[in-house]
Amino acid sequence: MRRSITGFSNPTVKYLRALRDKKHRRREGRFLAEGLRLLTDALEAGRVPEVLVMAEGREAHPLLDALEAAVDAAGGDVVETSAEILSKITGKDNPQTVAGAFAEFDTSLAALDRARAPIWLVAQALRDPGNLGTMLRTGDAVGAGGLILLDDCADPFSVEAVRASMGAVFTQAIAQARWEEFLPWLRGGAGQLVGASLRDAQPYRGAPYAAPCFILVGNESRGLPEAYEDACDLRVTLPMRGRADSLNAAMAGAVLAYEVLASLER
């Protein structure tokens, strides 16, 4: 059942707009994603939005019909509104013609099935939501199981991270944990912890990677804390021909992830 909203002060509009704010998002346990492409990725991954908002005057599209049908079938809310109001909701001048509000996923370590994939990405104190989204994309590209966020990372459900992930937020599992929880969880099963490091490390090429391989990259400016490096089963280093810290965390993660992928498939 489609309903129409015409006023900026409509409670649903206010509720959706507020999801761009972290505090509100946390309280509601809901997040926003926009664009037909992203929402279709979500649907393919089995994620149906609770609220689907479509702009009036949009062009008809079979994928949009499929989305609407799925939301209807799940008992969700289908809303039609003006392009202006949709723009207000997404905070973009040229909004996509569709957006959705999703329930946040369970991001506990307990929800991860480590046997599901040979590679997992682990980021520590990753502050930039764009880098976070990029790491999700990289994980998707290498067939990783997901991204584990340690300590104080950017919010994976922020509008920026969701956008930068280009849909990978729906295809990759996401967990959030403190180091003190992560390490016992990791050691409670199979898993090789590989740290990108500059200290006492072996060349990243030809290192003895083993699945499931957990690739740990550190904060953008400080790298990994020493204690975290010490806990790694393998410390590997990438050649740096220029200045010492010229590779960014997400980039180092991608190069390492592709190396591990090639090594495991050899």
Next chain:
Amino acid sequence: MRRSITGFSNPTVKYLRALRDKKHRRREGRFLAEGLRLLTDALEAGRVPEVLVMAEGREAHPLLDALEAAVDAAGGDVVETSAEILSKITGKDNPQTVAGAFAEFDTSLAALDRARAPIWLVAQALRDPGNLGTMLRTGDAVGAGGLILLDDCADPFSVEAVRASMGAVFTQAIAQARWEEFLPWLRGGAGQLVGASLRDAQPYRGAPYAAPCFILVGNESRGLPEAYEDACDLRVTLPMRGRADSLNAAMAGAVLAYEVLASLER
């Protein structure tokens, strides 16, 4: 000689502020960089700002003294001003304590010395200044000679690109050209053109890379035009375990660049 500026309406302040605007930047042929770290990278690369702006009440630092001396020696302008005015110039709420205005470099292909490095990065229609800055960092990391920007790319001298480059804008050569100029220039000397492609391509690992190797990546959403791919000496493809376009352009460039580096040093 240090001079002090106290008013927001001072012409130097207006001039510097305006450099954040592309049109003005183009007209002046000058760009802004901020932060002691970045300006020191510039100095080490032999780039001295024409105008150096320092915030009052900053902490003394030998690197800052060295910067000031270098600008003085080059006959440049050293300005001291309030933190508020510096914040106005850089457009950041918490500005660094120092910023500089630099003359844009010669970005013609003719200025490139291809024999200087075994790897060069080439980006086509790269729209995101953050991606551009990241590619400059990657180039620095693998010891590339520089970044060649084809067709309509983001401005390498924009505040965002300079920031994202973390100083690599000063250590990497940068050229801007149309494809129609680039190809004859490339063919006028030694150089292997390697395209990241999904079509009729061989696996990126173990491909016969040769120096100087020009690694060509396409636009973020459309990839490379077919004619560009056809002109490549080698088309290589990265495994994609997830959705087809999950790897971003800068990421694919980094993975390829590290592969080429390893291959050339084997």
